Amino acid sequence: MMGIPTFSPLYIGLSGLQAMQEAESVVGNNMDNANTPGYAQETANLSESNPYPPEPGYGPLVGGQFGQGVSVQSVTRQDSWFYDVQDRQNQSAYQFYSTQSSVLTQIQGILNEPSSNSLQNAMDQFFNAWQTLSADPSNTAARQAVISQGDVVAQTFNTVIEQLEQLQQNIVDTANSQVQQFNQYAQNLLGVQRQIQTAQQYGENPNQLLDQQAHILDEMAQLANLNLSQNPDGTINVSIGGGSNSVQVIQEDQTTKSLTMTPVSASNLSAITGGQIAGNLQGYEDVTQVLMNLNAFLNSFANAVNQQGQVTFFQTPVNLDTSASNGVFSGGQLQVVATANDLHPIPSSDASGDNSTEVAVVNLQATPLQNAGVSTSYPYTYNDPWSGKATSASIEITGTPDQALASMVSNIGMIAAGVASSQATANALLQQSTQLRQSISGVSLDEQASYMISYQNAYAAAAKYIATFQTMMQSLLNMVQP
DSSP: OOOOOTTHHHHHHHHHHHHHHHHHHHHHHHHHTTTOTTOOOEEEEEEEOOOBSSSTTSSSSSSSOBOOOEEEEEEEEOOOHHHHHHHHHHHHHHHHHHHHHHHHHHHHHHHTOSSTTSHHHHHHHHHHHHHHHHHOTTOHHHHHHHHHHHHHHHHHHHHHHHHHHHHHHHHHHHHHHHHHHHHHHHHHHHHHHHHHHHHHHTTOOOHHHHHHHHHHHHHHHHHSOOEEEEOTTSOEEEEESOGGGOEEEEEEOTTTOOEEEOOOOGGGGGGOOSHHHHHHHHHHHHHHHHHHHHHHHHHHHHHHHHHHHTSOOBOSOOOEEOOOTTOOOEEOOOOBOOOGGGSSOOTTTSOTTOOHHHHHHHHHTTSOGGGTTSOOEEEEEEEOTTTOOEEEEEEEOOSOHHHHHHHHHHHHHHHHHHHHHHHHHHHHHHHHHHHHHHHHHSOOHHHHHHHHHHHHHHHHHHHHHHHHHHHHHHHHHHHHOO
16 A cells, blocks of 8 residues: 655645745735836736645545645736727827927917017007007107017017927927837837747746836837737737828738838828827927918018008018928018118108008008908928928918917917817826726735735745644654654
8 A cells, every 4th residue: 555755744834835935026026016117016826736646546545635735836917908908099199189289388388479578569569650650750760669660570570480490390300209219119129029939939937028018018109009919929019000001010920920020210100190209290280380370471461561651661572481301491581671761751752741651551450461452372382301292281361460360379279278178188098097007917015015914924834834744753753763
């Protein structure tokens, strides 16, 4: 009759010590990485060891099989593919609106309406100077005041245009940098996923690599909208866009299991419709629209003042250069070219006290520009800074100078308010999805502490069991010794 190994109970206690020690290590790792980006909490899966005897009827005459202790069968990451994908989609949406909102806020800050240094205030002071001159057209000081206020108008508009052009350049540079960063993340992801494949082939636990994979995908989702699909070996296919406009950034060949990468470039940048990159692309269009509207207004305004004043007061035309291959506008500056002596009436030829010209300029403030006898429609063609494709736009100026300027400013305000509302909604959805994701993947220190206490108690119990077994064995040996 086969007997039961004498020290078998000792191994049972030893398995408890080892299993609890491994489980405590998992808990400690969770607590250490509670704030590590991309980290998902891990769980030690305890399992009963194979019983003895392995098959009933082949062991000692006992009432069935008996246990052989406990072991850590596996250590698994706690994550949800559904919540991960949803959260990354919400990250992309929020970053898109947040980036566009930031650009619109900068535009509003540059326009600086209403304020004492605003475009509207400079125009009001300009017309007030003409009003004063109309009361005494021969007053030299009043003429010089008109010239000075004209310089203020030109300087104010020129400063705004220069700042908008600089903002446009900054957006292009930022977007280009973000595209490079996105491609670098994709390259890093390619390397991590190849390591995941290798680990899976050798039966190793790739949890740390999966954490890195999750972190990189989170960073990519902030830059662009991602389409993700899982592969059986733990790798993830990544694409942007859809249909014919789709770009397969990371793709696994289902036959060879090889991974390939296609970087995002100027030719396929239009596939990105979310994230910070898309927000900057839209921000570029917003700044471009403001520049064209402002330039068209300046052309109509300058031509109207010149015509009503019967002198070339402002340089004409006030052209904005949109031909740069990088899509960044330049020029569009306004300049006063008249002098005080050029203003009506000219003492040698005009009747004393004739203020008809000054009154005509003053009345321009309340006259729709389209009725002032000047062109109010302007075509623009500019090159997209990424694809190089030429884009055409036609700007139509309507209303009085005050109305036309107010319309441009209010339009930006309405767009900014709409984007801010969308940003708030996107942020609420992001907070919700992040909480749902963290409820599964996040590390709760209180929860982990309770696990640690539980495992420590089990470890102490196993140690006590071994000590008791040792005492029992010592007693038995003493009993049989002569």
